[in-house]
Amino acid sequence: MAAIEASDLAISYGDLRAVDGVSFEVAEGEFFGLLGPNGAGKTTTLEMIEGLRRPDSGSVRVLGEPVWPRNAALLPRIGVQLQASAFFERLTAREQLRTFASLYGVPATAADDWLERVGLVDKAGARVEDLSGGQAQRLSIACALVHDPELVFLDEPTAALDPQARRNLWDLLSGLTESGRTVVLTTHYMDEAEILCDRVAIIDRGRILQCDTPAALVRGLDAPARVTVGPGQLTLDEARAIEGVDNATESVDGTVLTTRTPAPLLGRLAAQDRLDGVRVQTGTLEDVFLDLTGREYRA
Numbered sequence: 001m002a003a004i005e006a007s008d009l010a011i012s013y014g015d016l017r018a019v020d021g022v023s024f025e026v027a028e029g030e031f032f033g034l035l036g037p038n039g040a041g042k043t044t045t046l047e048m049i050e051g052l053r054r055p056d057s058g059s060v061r062v063l064g065e066p067v068w069p070r071n072a073a074l075l076p077r078i079g080v081q082l083q084a085s086a087f088f089e090r091l092t093a094r095e096q097l098r099t100f101a102s103l104y105g106v107p108a109t110a111a112d113d114w115l116e117r118v119g120l121v122d123k124a125g126a127r128v129e130d131l132s133g134g135q136a137q138r139l140s141i142a143c144a145l146v147h148d149p150e151l152v153f154l155d156e157p158t159a160a161l162d163p164q165a166r167r168n169l170w171d172l173l174s175g176l177t178e179s180g181r182t183v184v185l186t187t188h189y190m191d192e193a194e195i196l197c198d199r200v201a202i203i204d205r206g207r208i209l210q211c212d213t214p215a216a217l218v219r220g221l222d223a224p225a226r227v228t229v230g231p232g233q234l235t236l237d238e239a240r241a242i243e244g245v246d247n248a249t250e251s252v253d254g255t256v257l258t259t260r261t262p263a264p265l266l267g268r269l270a271a272q273d274r275l276d277g278v279r280v281q282t283g284t285l286e287d288v289f290l291d292l293t294g295r296e297y298r299a
């Protein structure tokens, strides 16, 4: 059984078709990403799947059940991350989490376990308004998971965090599917989706442009790899003479070799003892987005 089956979802706000025929399935245990720029329709799509917003047309089944009209049987089985601003005011981090636990009828020990899992034991007595952005996001994720849901929705969990705090949160997020739980994440960040998600749907202007594993999407681009060899190791003529090199240029970082066959090229560079400081860049999801839409990604 699929954890989510969304079929031809559409919703308009006045003249704006915010979601325009979106269909996808998410398998149980999958880490699935909805990826797209501001205003693409990610949040609206999630709200329809969570049963918070009624689609104009189309249908959704979650964990085998219809979500609309509001399906109370599903509530204990799904977790929805609240934006940090939706915390109960003036509670400490522990009280906040214990309040969620009691609303779901789970013991306070579950709250304390999650406090530990998200690394907030030191902040247990701090009021939620005194937490840093990253700590608040960790707490909101713990609140969504305290009742051990089968399916959890995380809407831009790393928005507004600095790069270090985002990376710290990735460790926590990547462990969430370990016990077979399904995770659906929306994000602006292509790098985040590439690292965390088993599959991503790239969504723009209310439509899914592509849906696949990040690796397959990048492979489908058929973009050449760029292999940069440290400065002074190769002349351009030597570089161009190496089998598999399509082009070679100089940059401040060294000699940049363009190739469609990076693995054998690296083997040849190794044989010439020229691997010191070599960097390999392949296509990224940002390149996929550019290729699909013809414009830069507007994160």
Ligand SMILES: Nc1ncnc2c1ncn2[C@@H]1O[C@H](COP(=O)(O)OP(=O)(O)OP(=O)(O)O)[C@@H](O)[C@H]1O
Pocket (backbone or CB within 6 Å): 013, 016, 018, 036, 037, 038, 039, 040, 041, 042, 043, 044, 045, 188
């Ligand atoms: N209640 C509403 N009334 C009118 N327009 C809306 C409403 N909610 C969303 N929209 C519009 O629908 C489009 C999709 O919005 P949505 O919030 O789903 O995008 P998003 O991909 O989640 O964007 P973001 O990453 O900025 O949160 C946007 O153009 C938005 O302005």
